[in-house]
Amino acid sequence: MEVTIESIDRVAIDLGFIQLYWYGVIIISGVLLGLWLAMRESERRDLPKETLADLVIFAVPISIIVARVYYVIFKWDYYVENPGKIIAIREGGLAMHGVLIGAVLTIFVFSKLRDISFWKLADILAPSLILGQAIGRWGNFINQEAHGGPVSREFLESMYLPDFIINQMYIKGTYFHPTFLYESLWNFAGFIVLMSLRRTNLRRGELFLTYIIYYSFGRFFIEGMRTDSLMLTDYLRMAQVISVVLIFAAIMIIYYRRKKGYADIRYLDKSM
Numbered sequence: 001m002e003v004t005i006e007s008i009d010r011v012a013i014d015l016g017f018i019q020l021y022w023y024g025v026i027i028i029s030g031v032l033l034g035l036w037l038a039m040r041e042s043e044r045r046d047l048p049k050e051t052l053a054d055l056v057i058f059a060v061p062i063s064i065i066v067a068r069v070y071y072v073i074f075k076w077d078y079y080v081e082n083p084g085k086i087i088a089i090r091e092g093g094l095a096m097h098g099v100l101i102g103a104v105l106t107i108f109v110f111s112k113l114r115d116i117s118f119w120k121l122a123d124i125l126a127p128s129l130i131l132g133q134a135i136g137r138w139g140n141f142i143n144q145e146a147h148g149g150p151v152s153r154e155f156l157e158s159m160y161l162p163d164f165i166i167n168q169m170y171i172k173g174t175y176f177h178p179t180f181l182y183e184s185l186w187n188f189a190g191f192i193v194l195m196s197l198r199r200t201n202l203r204r205g206e207l208f209l210t211y212i213i214y215y216s217f218g219r220f221f222i223e224g225m226r227t228d229s230l231m232l233t234d235y236l237r238m239a240q241v242i243s244v245v246l247i248f249a250a251i252m253i254i255y256y257r258r259k260k261g262y263a264d265i266r267y268l269d270k271s272m
Contacts, residue, residue, distance in 0.1 A: 005170045008142055010090075021090045023139040030135035031060055034128030041124050041198075046270055047116070055110050055121070063102035064089065070098030074230035074238060092143040095230065096133060096219075097242050103129065119205035123267055126211040127194040133215070134187035140180040141168060148177025148225040179225050186218040203263040205253075212250040216243035 013020040039052045071093045072079050072086055079086050107125065111118040140146035153175050156166045161178070169176050194211055202210070220243040223229055229237040257263040265271060 005167045007144060007168055007170070008164070010142055022142040023090055023092060026139040026142065027094075027136050030132035031056070033135065034125075034132040037131065038125050038128040041127075045120065045124060045268075047120075047124075051114065051116070052124075055107065058110065059103050059106040062106045063099045064094065066102030066105075067094040067096070067098030070101070071095040071230065092140065092145045095239075096136075097239060099133075100129070117204065117271075119208065122208035123202075123204060123206075126208045127191055127198070130187050130194060130211055130215060131191045134184045134191060137180045137184040137187070141165070141178070144168060144171050145228060146180045146183075146226060147171070147228070148179040149227055150174045151177055176227070177225055179222050182225075183218065183222045186222065187215065190214045190218070198267065201266045201268045203258070204265040204267055204269070205257060205263055207267060209250040209254050212246050216246040216250075219243045220247075 008022070010021050010023065011019050012022045012025050035052060035056050039049050042052050043049050068086075068089055074095075075093070085091070103125075104122075107121050108118050110116075111121050137146065147169065153166065153170075156169060156175055156178070161181075165178060165181065166175070169178050190211065193214065194207060197207055197210060220240050223237055223239040223243070226237075229239060232238045232241055254263070
């Protein structure tokens with residue numbers, strides 16, 4: 001007998017003339033919480049509180065656009081047949097690595113225009129970025145995407161998950177691995193790690209580079225469980241390839257900056 005389980009409605013608020021989707025609510029919540037956290041820290045690091053607000057005005061739309069373009073490129077066979085869906089971001093389809101690329105490029109350009117150290121800004125923002133990613137994955141949960149392969153209900157129950165998660169993982173007659181949850185928990189743990197490392201007064205830039213290594217390490221393994229990966233080839237998952245490249249690049253940058261004396265300034269130092 002077929003089981004009937006109602007999934008969570010993707011629409012959070014329906015006013016008739018406008019609908020507000022949970023995906024957008026969750027993404028915006030992650031952005032606002034991350035901004036609040038970063039603004040508090042920027043004041044402690046002697047940056048005007050409006051600096052981060054000005055940055056976010058540019059970083060958020062640019063990151064969303066880059067994330068969407070990134071996703072569409074690797075799903076082009078679908079979107080070339082459905083061009084009207086290209087801008088339908090409320091349905092999901094924001095590649096996390098695209099968000100990261102857009103954010104880093106914006107931070108870099110912004111830091112040059114404001115004559116602020118890119119590494120100082122990146123270190124301040126690192127905990128906010130991974131916290132935003134942890135929150136944002138719950139948007140994938142609502143949209144029933146970014147999940148893994150099929151599992152049994154008994155398997156999910158053995159993980160002591162609440163019913164609302166188990167039921168939402170029931171998609172078209174099959175239960176799936178909640179890989180969104182694995183990554184969200186990994187990122188929440190990373191947020192705690194980065195907040196703790198702040199107090200150790202790392203070399204400037206290394207808090208951000210630690211974030212890159214930590215996130216990429218977890219993403220590599222979690223991505224291997226997913227069924228909706230963006231593929232570079234028939235066998236290579238794009239997110240796994242980028243994760244390996246980012247880990248290697250971050251380690252090499254740490255080594256290079258230390259060797260050349262570019263990382264002598266510490267996180268808690270007052271210089272710009």
